[in-house]
Amino acid sequence: GKEVPLYIGDFVLASYGTGAVMAVPSHDQRDFDYAIVHNIPMIQVIDGADVSEKAFEKQGYLGKGCKLMNSEEFTGLTVEEAKTAITDKLVGMGIARRKVNYHFREWIFARQRYWGEPVPIVYEEDGKIHVLADEELPLILPELEDYKGKNGQAPLENAVEWKQYDKDGIKGKRETSTMPGSAGSSWYYLRYIDPDNDKEFANQELLKHWMPVDLYIGGPEHAVGHLMYSRIWNHYLYNKGLSPVKEPFKKLVHQGMILGANGIKMGKRFPEFVVNPSDIVRDYGADTLRLYEMFMGPLEASKPWSDQGVEGAKRFITRVWKFFTEPEHISDAKKDELTRVYHQTVKKVTTDFEVLGFNTAISQLMIFVNQVYRTESCPKEYAEGFIKMFSCICPHIGEELWSIFGHEDTIAYEPWPTWDEAAVKEDTIEIGVQVNGKVKGTVTLAVDEDQESALAKAKEIPSVARAIAEKRLVKEIYIKGKIINLVVK
Known part of the structure; x- marks a missing residue:
């Protein structure tokens, strides 16, 4: 019986119903934020959480026992019970009726083309529809000399003998449309x-x-x-x-779509931006195409094509080939300067692959290759571990490298490399130093550096020293591994 104010909200989808929707600020965070700004009263109607700071949107509460509150005669009912009871009351009052809204549209199942499953239906001469018996299935497409339809008709109209049906006293014509893909x-x-x-x-x-x-x-x-x-x-x-x-x-x-270089879907509209994968394979190799497409960005994002990006992918593969095919680059001894980056690479590539983060996994492989070039040699154990990971993106080159390393069997069934968690951890870390919230420099600290030592090193940075000179130090904040902030007046 209360009047309810109406508000214009830019986050309401016009296509949802009439465009006018109810707001439930106690139980929808967007509505909650809107109500706070416009000082709209909020009434909690589902019990189970405090709604003074944020909305209560417990997922899956329907039928889970959460009950109504502040709802007069419906208080104490579960949400599912209340939905039925409230609807019954509204119907009884003559001000509402039950209706199911379907968003589905009918599926046009017929296709006027040759390729597709033929529909096992016969139209009898008297107009009845006859469904083929199981014994007559599968219904096989007839071979045709002309696979194109004429005058808008289905190609199977050309199968004059096939489309005529006469069996067990039933005469008629087969359906000549085929099923969709x-x-x-x-x-x-x-x-x-x-x-x-x-x-x-x-x-x-x-x-x-x-x-x-x-x-x-x-x-x-x-x-x-x-x-x-x-x-x-x-x-x-x-x-x-x-x-x-x-x-x-x-x-x-x-998966995202590979767009043309103009950022628009490849197609007839801009034929000059259409990329033929066969041309890329011919000019750069299949592994380059694979590497580039995986490195373009997140799998689910749509990305524009770049010829320069293909060139970059090819250069990386060339760097890998040149290094790992030279025997003098491969050693039996472990190099301490590669231990950490190798184990970090195995961990990141493994975890990234598990979440389909191929672009970031490739980035880590590139970091490893840059490091082996700096050290000019790589332990055989690390080299083979790298090749196993690399072969998932570039299988042709990966198999070739594996063979060069003296293996006769395919790399596909080799055990996946593992990492040492202790070797992954950094001994030092670089963090930012702020003065009154503004970054004035960075400082390198031990991972377990204590607060007194960290603050002392931060104050020795020339730019920080100048920023706090002749000022009163009000507060010193050190969040280990994150930030140092000095508050001065």
Whole structure:
């Protein structure tokens, strides 16, 4: 019965419903921040946390036992119970009705092209639709001399004999449209597990062993289209007992798009910016292409193409080849100056690979190569460990180097290098020194430097000494490994 003020908010999505939405500042952080600025009263309606400092947005609270508060007759109900009870009351009052809004659009399943699964449907002469029996499947595409459709018709219209159906007293014409590419790709991950099985959909024991898919990588168009279709198909197959899991994928990662040098999607609009991968492989090699694309930036980001970047990738591969193919560069003894950077490289590349951080892993490999050039030699153990990591990005060069090092078997099945955590740690660290919040210099300290010693060294820096000269030192702040800040007046 209370009046509710209306506010214009620039963070409301106009496409969401009518464009007018309810605000719940106690339970949505954006609404909370907005309410603080505009001094809007906030009423907490879900119990479970203090909302004086921030909104209570406990994820997954639906059905988890959190109950309503300050909600009159609905106080004490769980959120899920309250949703039903409140809706019932509104319907009973005649001021609301239940409605389900679907954001899905119908999927146009037919394609007027030759390539695709033929639809196992026959249109009988009397207008009835006949579905082929299981014994008549799979329905195989006929071979055609002309694979192009004519006058807007499907190419299978050219298969005059194939499209005529006459069996067991049923006469008619086959459907000549084929299924879209998304049909087969909506369940291919199941069939890949057992592709040669001609007795069943796929062996259930194999499906139970391999499903669900651990990691799915695809472009952004997969999120709404293919990913949604494959989930719907898998749910259906799960209900039929053909898929052992309800959800087919554990994790999805969207890979970014490689744009033209003009920063726009490659295509017919700007043909001069289209890059043919075959040309790059021909001129620079497949490993250069791989290295460059992985080094361009984060996997999920869209990145513009750069010919100079390709040249840089080629130069790095050349540096690796020149160093590790010269016997005088490889030694049996360990070099102390390489120990730390080697173990740091193994750790970073390993952890970066686990989160698909290929660009930063490559950056660390470059740091290692720069260091071995400075020392002019590398222990064989470190060299082979580097080649194992490098071969994941540049498999052709990696295999060649592995062979040059005297190995007859492929590098692919070699154990992954390991790192020593003690060797990774730095003995010293460089941190910034501030005076009244402004950086005046840096100081190199031992990792475990005590406060008294750290502050003394910081004050000896000429630029810092000048900034605090003839001033009263009010406060000294030393956050180990982070910053030194001197407050003066």
